[in-house]
Amino acid sequence: MITAAVVLGVGLYWFQPWKLWLDVRVSEALPTVQVGLPKGSSPTQASTNPPSAPSGPQTLARGDLISHEHNTTGTVKLIRLPDGSRILRLENLDTSNGPELRVWLTDAPVKKGAEGWSVFDDGKYVSLGKLKGNKGDQNYTIPADVNLADYTSVTIWCDRFNVSFGAAELAKA
Numbered sequence: 659m660i661t662a663a664v665v666l667g668v669g670l671y672w673f674q675p676w677k678l679w680l681d682v683r684v685s686e687a688l689p690t691v692q693v694g695l696p697k698g699s700s701p702t703q704a705s706t707n708p709p710s711a712p713s714g715p716q717t718l719a720r721g722d723l724i725s726h727e728h729n730t731t732g733t734v735k736l737i738r739l740p741d742g743s744r745i746l747r748l749e750n751l752d753t754s755n756g757p758e759l760r761v762w763l764t765d766a767p768v769k770k771g772a773e774g775w776s777v778f779d780d781g782k783y784v785s786l787g788k789l790k791g792n793k794g795d796q797n798y799t800i801p802a803d804v805n806l807a808d809y810t811s812v813t814i815w816c817d818r819f820n821v822s823f824g825a826a827e828l829a830k831a
Contacts, residue, residue, distance in 0.1 A: 680755055681755060681791075681792055681793050682755060682790070682791035682792055682793065683791055683793045683794045684790045684791035684793070684794040684795065684796040685794050685795055686790075686794075686795055686796045686797050687795075688715060688737070688747065688797070689715075689739060689745065689797060690714075690715075690739075713740065714740065715737045715738065715739050715740070716737065716738045716831075717735050717736070717737055717831040718736045718737065718738055718744070718806065718830070718831060719735070719736040719806070719828040719829060719830050719831055720733060720734060720735045720736070720828065720829060720831050721733070721734045721768075721811070721812065721826030721827050721828045721829060722734075722826055723751070723753075723812075723814070723824045723825065723826045724768065724770060724774075724824060724825060724826065725823075725824050726772075726774055726775045726813075726821070726822040726823055726824050726825060727775050727816070727819075727821045727822060727823050728753055728754035728756070728823040728824065729752075729753070729754070729824075730751075730752070730753040730754075730814060730823050730824025731750070731751075731752045731753075731824075732748055732749060732750045732751035732752060732753075732824075733748070733749045733750060733826075734746065734747070734748060734749075734812045734826040734828065735747045735749065735831075736800070736806060736828065743799070743800075743802070744799075744800040744802075744804075744806070745797045745798060745799055745800060746761065746763065746786055746797070746798045746800055746812065747795070747796070747797050747798075748761070748795065748796050748797075748798075749795050750794075750795065751791075751792070751793060751794060751795070751796065751814075752792075752793055753792050753793075753814055753823050753824055754792060754823065755792040756792075756816050756818070756823065757816065757818040757819075758788075758816060758817035758818040759788065759789035759792070759814055759815070759816055759817075759823065760785050760786075760787065760788060760789060760814075760815045760816075760817055761785070761786045761787060761788075761789055761798050761812065761813075761814060761815075762778060762783045762784065762785050762786065762812065762813050762815045763783065763784050763786065763800070763804065763806075763809040763811075763812055764778045764781065764782065764783040764809060764810070764811050764812070764813055764825075765781045765782040765783070765808060765809055765810055765811070766778045766780060766781050766783070766810075766811055766813075767810070767811070767827070768811050768825045768826065768827040774822065774825065775821045775822050776820060776821055776822070777822075778811070778813045778815055778822055778825065779815070779820060782808060782809070783809075783813075784801070784804055784809070785815075786798035786799070786800065789814060809828070810827065810828055811825055811826060811827050811828055812825060812826050812828065813825040813826075
C-alpha cells in the first residue's frame with residue numbers, strides 16, 4: 659500500500675495532470691519606452707528635428723505558432739523598442755498548460771507533425787524563461803548579447819518531457 663502511494667505521488671509530481679485543466683491567462687501590454695528630448699531642446703525644436711531613434715517599437719521578425727505535442731496557436735514577434743532593447747512577444751497565445759514550459763529562441767527548422775516535436779534541443783537555443791501563462795499576450799526580454807541572426811524559430815518547450823508544445827518559424831518583418 660505504501661509503495662503504491664509513493665508511485666502515485668511520484669507519478670502525479672512528474673506528469674502534473676491537473677495542469678491540463680488549469681489555464682493561466684496573461685495580458686501584458688507591449689512595453690513602451692519614453693524617448694526623451696535631446697538635451698537643451700524644446701518640444702518645438704523636437705518636432706522640427708525628430709530624433710534619429712524610432713519613436714515606437716519596431717517588429718524585426720514574426721511567425722505564427724503551429725501545433726506540436728499540444729494544440730498551440732498565436733503569433734510570435736521579435737520587437738526592438740525605441741531604447742534599443744529587444745523583446746519576444748507572444749500574442750493571442752493559446753496552448754495547453756504543462757510542467758516546466760519554457761520559451762526558446764532556436765536555430766532549428768520548424769517541422770509539422772510529430773517529427774517536429776523534439777528537434778529544438780538538437781542545435782543552438784537560448785531560453786528566455788518560463789512560460790508566464792498558457793493563454794494571452796506576454797513579453798520576454800531578449801538578452802543584449804543574443805545575436806538574433808543566429809536564431810530562426812521559437813518554441814514553447816517542455817523541459818520535463820523534452821518536447822515542443824508548438825513552434826513558429828521567424829520571418830523578417
